[in-house]
Amino acid sequence: MPRAFTQNARPALRRLPTRPSRMVQAMVSRLLPLLFRSQGLELSHRDAADGLAKAFAAQQSGRCNLLIAFRHPSTRDPVVLADLFWNRVPRAARRLNLPLARPIQLRFLYDRGIPIWAGPVIGWLLQRSGGIAIHRGRLDRPALSQARAALAQGRYPLVVAPEGATNNLSGEMAPLEPGVAQLAFWAAEDLEKAGDERQLEVLPVGIHYSWRKHNWGVLDVRLKALERHLGIASATGSSGTPETDRRDRLIQIGMNLLSALEQLERLKPNQEQTFSERIEAYRLQGLAKAEAHFGLRAVGNLQERCRRIEQAAWDRIYREGVDQIPPLERSLADWEAREADLQLTRMRLVEHFTSVSGHYISDRPDFDRFAEMLLLVEEAIGWIEDKPWRGQPSLGAQRVELRLGQALPVRPRLSQYRSNRREAMQLFMQDLEQVLVAVMPEAPL
Structure with a gap:
């Protein structure tokens, strides 16, 4: 969202x-x-x-x-x-x-x-x-x-x-x-x-x-734009077939994004872990940090934990009688609101990757799945950089x-x-x- x-x-x-x-x-x-x-x-x-x-x-x-x-x-x-x-x-x-x-x-x-x-x-x-x-x-x-x-x-x-x-x-x-x-x-x-x-x-x-319409050419252009943005050398043509080439490129983009997320959470990557294991470790670390900020217990499944973090953030952003409190107290409330918004964004990033397992494209390497994963990556980069990613050209209707x-x-x-x-x-x-x-x-x- x-x-x-x-x-x-x-x-x-x-x-x-x-x-x-x-x-x-x-x-x-x-x-x-x-x-x-x-x-x-x-x-x-x-x-x-x-x-x-x-x-x-x-x-x-x-x-x-x-x-x-x-x-x-x-x-x-x-x-x-x-x-x-x-x-x-x-x-x-x-x-x-x-x-x-x-x-x-x-x-x-x-x-x-x-x-x-x-x-x-x-x-x-x-x-x-x-x-x-x-x-x-x-x-x-x-x-x-x-x-x-x-x-x-x-x-x-x-x-x-x-x-x-x-x-x-x-x-x-x-x-x-x-x-x-x-x-x-x-x-x-x-x-x-x-x-x-x-x-x-x-x-x-x-x-x-x-x-x-499955416009693979447009998808390739947007993959190339992501590679340039992340400083990745394009591996075009290195895998033998267009299908495996695009899959490998998107996996490399995903790994670079995961490395950035791990850096954001001060999480030292374990190179022996699979992508699925690393993304799960990132999710748990991100939730644990947000929960620690709000003093929440880490109980329940991922969705339940996300909902509690969301509510704790709202409780600090939206307050009863906020317009009637003294100036200094109001400044502290504003400070807490900004910190809560940061934790809320941390939770949203984790939630954004709830269903990402590393197998979505490998299980069914069609255009629709490639495009969906591309959009997930673009949106995540936009959140991290605090500005929407304008993916061009359009993938179509x-x-x-x-x-x-x-x-x-x-x-x-x-x-x-x-x-x-x-x-x-x-x-x-x-x-x-x-x-x-x-x-x-x-x-x-």
Whole structure:
């Protein structure tokens, strides 16, 4: 995600209420095709629109409640899904002669930090499109209660991203966070307590981006620009084939970037370690330094640790009554805010490489994976240098493919949840991960 620089302490973040507006939704739904046309983005929904039309018809007729869990590889996902739900699904419903009693409206969870880096206009649109803002780094009871109530009441499908954040890789999924399973089981319990016999289903939606034209020449130009910037002698033609040549060049660029990250963290590289081992050591070192700054314990998985660091940074940047404190105290608060922003950026760099293992291109050396890794490297360099990397020339227009996975019923799992909650949630997340992997284009349907 883009970086929002902090120079001073700011007033405390206020809760953003959900203020859905059909007029705003109608306006946005009309503008989306124009936006995609201007960007050259081609949408392919295969059978997803038809399957969702049937699911929404069942939901609106009171036969089931829906929780939609989508893959989250890009910051474009919200507008892509909005077009799917608001434009493609209603057209599919009409074509299939399915009764939709009312326009499709949704409730969805989004990170409270998005309006900080994306701007107040985006925050305003998220509120009026049915968004529920949630602080990811703490137990945000009001947001969770609102999402739970929406899912149990069933009038509006609830949409969540189980990965929690974008990983910028369409062909590899980040570890799933357990919040989606917890919300599903909470809502299923609420339905049962109320004597409500409606089914509760989790619908997985896969999202995959690719380039419409595989312009290897452009990719080579941008590889060359990175090599010049990093002071690397180009190894063009040294490996025998264009495929292995580009792979070796990108690996060399990645190793140089990793060396810079290790230097940033004062981490002495171990040349006997593999790339995967070194990137993991960097991740752990970066998180440990940020946690030490904020006095946090190093517990949980990488995502949980990132969320706690994010919240600790926000607590020092956004403060109650900051405009009423004495000048010296205000100066100290500004100092703490700047230091917190630095630690937040350290965490963002670690998070940026959450899914980088060193095998992404070797496992499938196609243009799309090369291009995605190239963009990851360029963005990381831009963050380190405090200025966006302007990669030129353009890699070209993209296509996005949406697929609908097999629905996961929740209520049949309730007895297992009551006997062993942790095990039931783990099994549910494993099943959800399998279905999301199955709808990736590399996997056969």
